[in-house]
Amino acid sequence: MTTPDNPPVSDQPAVRVSTPEEGIALVQLDRPERLNAMSAGLLRELHAALDHLAEDTSCRVVVLTGSGRGFCAGLDLTAFDLGSRNGAERKESPQWRFRRQQYIASLVPKLRGLPQPVISAVNGPAAGGGLSLALASDIRIAAESASFNVAYVRLGLSGCDIGTSWLLPRLIGSSRAFELLLTGRIIDSAEADRLGLVSRVVPDDSVVSTALHVAREILANSPMGVRMTKEVMWSQLEIGSLQAGIDLENRTQIVTTHTRDHDEAASAFRERRQPRFYDH
Structure with a gap:
């Protein structure tokens, strides 16, 4: 039986980790056909990558980004049984869903707890769980085409999910966070910059190189x-x-x-x- 911590294994990696420069790990979500939405495989591989990096003393900064034109579109709604259809019986028990919820949400404290600083190079849409990954990073750099939205509340769920309701008000203030959480509206990179959600906005083709430049500045310190x-x-x-x-x-x-x-x-x-x- 598939479980949150033991999903099916795909032949195609959903997360790629490379070392573009000494001391820097580039973690790339790699499901570009789905805007890097979180499948069971992506979740498993991202957990494994972060666990490995936490023990890797040669890695001093982590850059997180997505393949293609998206950062992460949140949970892949086509990959999970998230609700009944036409009154049909739900296939998953509440206990199983709660276990999966904890598994997904634990990515946030895992990013927070990494000994290395994490820089998110947000290269496109960061929605739902993708927004949470960006919020849990230490630095956020946005491409001009980046966009951000809470998303959960537009799916009939609470807007408070995967650490967002704790992180967002601390980054942009409670008043602005309330609006984004309650409306689920999409904000572009320029508004994200004005709100203080990101540290800078750069051209699309330089978002990763800018993140690497910031990583080098961090590497200059002990x-x-x-x-x-x-x-x-x-x-x-x-x-x-x-x-x-x-x-x-x-x-x-x-x-x-x-x-x-x-x-x-x-x-x-x-x-x-x-x-x-x-x-x-």
Whole structure:
């Protein structure tokens, strides 16, 4: 029986991972004929890719993008039994659906928990679950043709799904998030930029190269410093007071002062040269 964590295996990979440059992993969703919508195979392969990268100390930055003209169109509605038709009996039990829901949604904390920063190069539509993947990334760079929408509410579902109702208000503010969650309307890259959803908009043919350029800028900093910056920034979104946030910063900063890379960065600064980092 097919299960969320053991879907059918396809001969055609749905996720491709490459190393365009040392220290950078390019994760490409590869179902262009379906705008990289989430099939069972894509979900399995994306989970596996992220699990592998989490343990790969040679990888220091992850770039996430899609093949063809889309980033990710969300869940592939043709690949799952999502509802009954013409009053027919549903094939899946509530327990099975809940297990699958947890399996899909767990991609968000998995992206958040990666030790490497994740840059989403949004090269086209990012809808539903695709929007959630972009929101769970640390940096979002949009192609001019990119578009974003919550989508769930337009399918008779709650607009609050796969971490979107937690992430979106923290990125663009609750008032704007309410509108997008309740209407499900599509916004283009220019509006996404105005709302602060993305850090920049670039021509379609340069969205991945721009993401790689940002990755190189991150690579210029120490591995431990980058890792702690990501970890503390995400934790700050959940901490309830300024003092608690400062306490976390204080402890983290003292930890980083004990790394070899801190000593190397300080020496390189004094000697006016590029640092050579060792601790991955």
